[in-house]
Amino acid sequence: MATKDTSLLTSPVGTIQFMAATNPVTDSKTGREAYSINLAFDVKKDAKWLVQIHDINEAKVVTADTYRGKSDAIKALLATGKARVEAKSNFKPTVYDKDGVEMEEAPMFFADSVGTAQMIVQPYYGDKGGTINLVGIIIHSITSPEGSGDGTDRETRLAQLREAVANATKG
Numbered sequence: 039m040a041t042k043d044t045s046l047l048t049s050p051v052g053t054i055q056f057m058a059a060t061n062p063v064t065d066s067k068t069g070r071e072a073y074s075i076n077l078a079f080d081v082k083k084d085a086k087w088l089v090q091i092h093d094i095n096e097a098k099v100v101t102a103d104t105y106r107g108k109s110d111a112i113k114a115l116l117a118t119g120k121a122r123v124e125a126k127s128n129f130k131p132t133v134y135d136k137d138g139v140e141m142e143e144a145p146m147f148f149a150d151s152v153g154t155a156q157m158i159v160q161p162y163y164g165d166k167g168g169t170i171n172l173v174g175i176i177i178h179s180i181t182s183p184e185g186s187g188d189g190t191d192r193e194t195r196l197a198q199l200r201e202a203v204a205n206a207t208k209g
Contacts, residue, residue: 047091047157047170050084051178052077054151055115055122059133059144059175065126072126075155075175081119088121094168099123125157125172132174145180152178 055076062071079088081101088099098104100123102116116122133144147153156174 047087049077049123049125049155049157050079050087051152051154052079052084052123053120054147054153056124057144057147057153057175059131062130070128072128073131073172074124074126075131075153075172076122076124077153077155078115078120078122081121084121088123091123091170094170123170125155125170127172131156131172134174134176136176136178138176141177144175145177147177147180151180154178 055078056074057076058072058074062073064071081088092099099121100116101121102113105112105116107113112122133141135141154176155172156176157170158173160169160171
């Protein structure tokens with residue numbers, strides 16, 4: 039993919055691995071805060087899109103062959119034929135539901151939630167390389183733990199955290 043032109047990309051539907059769309063997280067390498075989404079894609083089914091972004095330096099496609107981390111959970115995911123792609127932004131992305139309605143706040147998400155990221159490719163100077171800036175997120179479905187309601191409001195999440203702390207400190 040030529041990165042000399044700014045391009046708008048919408049990812050295929052992927053499984054949400056990590057999402058910080060309401061509150062930014064601090065990057066451990068740079069110390070800067072950023073909004074972020076990390077999606078897992080099927081290497082075979084989404085091959086054409088993964089090839090499009092392969093040459094962009096900051097948004098490397100992470101596969102079982104290229105992963106250098108220590109997380110057994112990520113290694114296991116990648117071993118199933120998945121690839122991970124991350125998009126970041128210094129600005130809060132707009133979050134939409136599957137019908138295109140803007141959401142005021144991104145919901146809590148759990149394993150098997152699926153979404154799409156809207157991104158702008160911004161090239162570096164030269165022949166190749168660049169960064170992918172997160173512009174928007176479309177939530178296609180959210181999976182919540184069984185028996186927890188929808189798990190999206192702050193009171194529900196606070197109650198879950200209090201219960202977890204209480205259980206952890208019993209003894």
